[in-house]
Amino acid sequence: MADKTICPKFESALNILNKRWTGLIIFQLLEGAQRFSVIEGNIGISGRVLSERLKDLEKQGIVKRNVYDETPVRIEYALTEKGKALEPVLQSIQHWADGWINKDTKSIV
Amino acid sequence: MADKTICPKFESALNILNKRWTGLIIFQLLEGAQRFSVIEGNIGISGRVLSERLKDLEKQGIVKRNVYDETPVRIEYALTEKGKALEPVLQSIQHWADGWINKDTKSIV
DNA sequence: ATACTTAGTTACATAAAGTAAGTTAATATT
């Protein structure tokens, strides 16, 4: 691979949304903190990959993992400020989708 | 997979940007029509996958394939109106990246 | 002691992406 790095920041941002499921995970968390099993059920991701993604997102400072010492233990994943700052990105995707995606054909309007 | 379909249009839009390379391909084409080999070289994608992606994007009405009968044949890929309409999406990603990505650490600002 | 719950992890199977060589068509070169 050549890797011309058009703009390293931009590429690095794209590499986040680029990965399967990250967009939906962030979209879910924009509604508020959620537990592992809730995210899993809501977006239909496999536990294996959700675990992987949440670790990535945490490492990138987009998601925060909060442990509540109840019984059984409750763990919630929430967006950080950096994560919340992605809301306009998802909104612009939504806006584009509203204007250009025909939900029946999944193709040209 | 459960597939709760949060919003079918939104999901379908995400499934485009979601795939590896599509974001960069569209970003490239925002600068104007480009040939296969140029895109390939600029973003460092393999020919096999670029071919696959361009067909997908064409099928979704985001990219138009233009054949110029020169010698050797010249083929250019350009964004359609639907494709150009993605510019604000990429801009919002760029904007987020500028504010939140530290290009050195690739992580928290 | 056994069972239940959440939040994972592990082992294995299938699908997607990377690599490198090959194909096609229209010239241009020797």
Next chain:
DNA sequence: AATATTAACTTACTTTATGTAACTAAGTAT
């Protein structure tokens, strides 16, 4: 006439990512 060149792919094969389903750990409750 045979060989080479160029762009745009395609094919065969390897590596990586994702899906599936069963399993583990910690802390109760029965």
